[in-house]
Amino acid sequence: MSAKLARREHRTAWLFLAPLVLVMLTVAVWPLGRTVFFSFTDAYLDDPTVYGLVGISNFIEVINDPAWWSAVRNTLTFAVLSVGIETLLGLGIALLLNEAIPGRGLLRAAILVPWAIPVVVATKIWEWMLNDQFGVFNRILISLGLIDHGIAWTASSSLIMGVVIFIDVWMTTPFMVLLILAGLQTIPGEMMEAAEVDGIPAWKRFWSITLPLLKPAIGVAVLFRSLDAIRMFDLAYVLAASNQNVMTVSIYARDRLISFQELGVGSAASTWVFLLVALVAIILIGVLRLDRSTGD
Amino acid sequence: MASIALSSVTKAYGTHTVIRGVDLQIADGEFVVFVGPSGCGKSTLLRIVAGLVPASSGQVLIDGEDVTDVPASKRGVAFVFQSYALYPHMSVERNIGFALETLRIGKEAIRSKVETVARMLKVDHLLERRPRELSGGQRQRVAIGRALVREPEIFLFDEPLSNLDSDLRMEMRIEIARLHEDIKTTMVYVTHDQAEAMTLADRIVVLNQGSIEQVGTPLELYQAPANRFVAGFIGSPRMNFGPVPLGAEAGGFSLPDDLVAHHTSPGSRQPASIGIRPEALSLVAPDAGRMSGVLERVEDLGHEHFAYIRLADQSIWVVRVAGRPPFERRNQPVGLSFADADIFVFDSEGKRMAHRATVPQAGREASEGGLVHER
Numbered sequence A: 001m002s003a004k005l006a007r008r009e010h011r012t013a014w015l016f017l018a019p020l021v022l023v024m025l026t027v028a029v030w031p032l033g034r035t036v037f038f039s040f041t042d043a044y045l046d047d048p049t050v051y052g053l054v055g056i057s058n059f060i061e062v063i064n065d066p067a068w069w070s071a072v073r074n075t076l077t078f079a080v081l082s083v084g085i086e087t088l089l090g091l092g093i094a095l096l097l098n099e100a101i102p103g104r105g106l107l108r109a110a111i112l113v114p115w116a117i118p119v120v121v122a123t124k125i126w127e128w129m130l131n132d133q134f135g136v137f138n139r140i141l142i143s144l145g146l147i148d149h150g151i152a153w154t155a156s157s158s159l160i161m162g163v164v165i166f167i168d169v170w171m172t173t174p175f176m177v178l179l180i181l182a183g184l185q186t187i188p189g190e191m192m193e194a195a196e197v198d199g200i201p202a203w204k205r206f207w208s209i210t211l212p213l214l215k216p217a218i219g220v221a222v223l224f225r226s227l228d229a230i231r232m233f234d235l236a237y238v239l240a241a242s243n244q245n246v247m248t249v250s251i252y253a254r255d256r257l258i259s260f261q262e263l264g265v266g267s268a269a270s271t272w273v274f275l276l277v278a279l280v281a282i283i284l285i286g287v288l289r290l291d292r293s294t295g296d
Numbered sequence B: 001m002a003s004i005a006l007s008s009v010t011k012a013y014g015t016h017t018v019i020r021g022v023d024l025q026i027a028d029g030e031f032v033v034f035v036g037p038s039g040c041g042k043s044t045l046l047r048i049v050a051g052l053v054p055a056s057s058g059q060v061l062i063d064g065e066d067v068t069d070v071p072a073s074k075r076g077v078a079f080v081f082q083s084y085a086l087y088p089h090m091s092v093e094r095n096i097g098f099a100l101e102t103l104r105i106g107k108e109a110i111r112s113k114v115e116t117v118a119r120m121l122k123v124d125h126l127l128e129r130r131p132r133e134l135s136g137g138q139r140q141r142v143a144i145g146r147a148l149v150r151e152p153e154i155f156l157f158d159e160p161l162s163n164l165d166s167d168l169r170m171e172m173r174i175e176i177a178r179l180h181e182d183i184k185t186t187m188v189y190v191t192h193d194q195a196e197a198m199t200l201a202d203r204i205v206v207l208n209q210g211s212i213e214q215v216g217t218p219l220e221l222y223q224a225p226a227n228r229f230v231a232g233f234i235g236s237p238r239m240n241f242g243p244v245p246l247g248a249e250a251g252g253f254s255l256p257d258d259l260v261a262h263h264t265s266p267g268s269r270q271p272a273s274i275g276i277r278p279e280a281l282s283l284v285a286p287d288a289g290r291m292s293g294v295l296e297r298v299e300d301l302g303h304e305h306f307a308y309i310r311l312a313d314q315s316i317w318v319v320r321v322a323g324r325p326p327f328e329r330r331n332q333p334v335g336l337s338f339a340d341a342d343i344f345v346f347d348s349e350g351k352r353m354a355h356r357a358t359v360p361q362a363g364r365e366a367s368e369g370g371l372v373h374e375r
Helices: A003-039 A057-063 A066-098 A104-110 A119-129 A136-143 A160-184 A189-197 A202-230 A234-240 A249-259 A263-288 B042-050 B092-103 B107-120 B136-148 B166-183 B194-200 B218-223 B228-233 B257-263 B364-368
Strands: B004-013 B016-026 B031-035 B057-062 B077-080 B154-158 B186-191 B203-208 B211-216 B240-243 B271-276 B282-284 B291-300 B304-310 B316-322 B333-337 B344-347
Touching: A003 A263, A057 A066, A057 A263, A066 A104, A066 A160, A066 A202, A066 A249, A066 A263, A119 A160, A119 A234, A160 A202, A160 A234, A189 A202, A189 B077, A202 A263, A202 B092, A234 A249, A249 A263, B004 B042, B016 B042, B016 B211, B031 B042, B031 B194, B042 B077, B042 B154, B042 B186, B077 B136, B092 B107, B092 B136, B107 B136, B136 B166, B166 B194, B186 B194, B194 B218, B203 B218, B203 B228, B211 B218, B211 B228, B228 B271, B228 B344, B240 B316, B282 B316, B304 B333
Parallel strands: B031 B186, B031 B203, B077 B154, B154 B186
Antiparallel strands: B004 B016, B004 B057, B203 B211, B240 B271, B271 B344, B282 B333, B291 B304, B291 B333, B304 B316
């Protein structure tokens, strides 16, 4: 290709990229930049135009706050447990759906329903079902004779984290199933047949062939879900507002910013959240080696 | 090593029948090739033998034992796929030795078996590589090695060379033939390539639309095809066919009187069509031949030529000419000459009728190349 032709192709490429770059600048880079900027000020939300620069004292205030560390602990507990359970469940269901069972198409569509329901709606539905007096969940447990009186699932400080994880698993396992199923369908059938004819037992076929070949698909799914889980706000907030037991880092930042009107400190907390998400993303990509192509 | 027997095997997917009652005996140590056009059910039949596809009815016997309900993993067969089906995330060494890992024979024993097989297939310098780093021919060797290392009773090949280019295909063909000579294991080989079938097989099974058309040695199929389908399928270029009688007014010829007399004897079937192989025809001057036509085209293959002759009824016959053809100009009138012994006669159902050369006459068949077989 001549140099002139190459230059022209470059120009065209930039032309096509320009709208996207513009949108990214306005909706991502600009707000993020503003947030980072406010992190270094003592501004309040009622009048953001009045502020003074305070250096890194906001960042220090956040990491000296025990409530922040409690939120970090909650967030990581939630992320690890929910993503872990979703991955195992998703893998199991995907393996089932990948078999040629009758009604597979219908099942595949049906399993997506929980994912299609808005988080707020799903959370409210579960809140009612788990209600200590009117909830269908307690009613079933009582009629089965497992408990004498209704359990206040969403009010008990020891149970509420479990409830949040449970609802999240219910809602987002379909996403896992879908991504892992897509991965499963890229594994050639003849390869599994070859292993079958060679007398490889089913567990070894799964462990030594299916799982290694699924690793990239599972890795991407885990990455997506983990980043979602670490930013999680809506589910815990709708269910328990600012309950300390399930307060995530996002809720913490929102409380400082909106409830306490502290634009500076709230922005600093948001920046910490951003850094936390970035750190987890980098670690996951490194550990799962998603930057390198695996398999063939 | 083991023999295989299929008895009334059928396979249907819903209302679509792909195998229609196949009976077949394969002897211990035999090399049998399933050949047929695409969609004839040859691969399905092989998969039924392997246990990868369950038969709808009928029985599969290996070494006299009914294995119809035995899963593929317990049949002791090895299968080589057209796509190679290597494990992309494993080294060549692990690909070959993978099936041995469940045998609890120890890492050292696996390694030595893998090395022996790899040396035999000339892939011993590639053991550390991944399948994606190999060429097509090397991948196929690894796939064969993976089958070989298990020392199976039966080898099944499903179009193993179809993904290779023609040079490599010929090379691998010879190696597979040599492999069979060395290990003498029963092998069943599926292909649509009749050159592979002719060169490899002890016996060829010609399949068409889920049924066996004919079973026989390569020479039997070539010299004594049971019907028009086999006659047309075996041989390249394919046999020329024409209606009976090819009247003189059609620019053709009439069947020799004694041939007609033989076939129209009371109670016998009537001849409906004839076939002559391209290599049995020769190009002669227009008035010197038994048939005539015009030269449509000559294809030069270097060592031989294919001449395409348009007959008066507009059908095209192919003539194989060793060396240079005597005529090369387009639309030039030419004559075709052939011996009576080279005429194949078929009845209205396409079944071959014994022609004159095959009427038992001691000492005649060998000299004229005809055959007595009527299957």
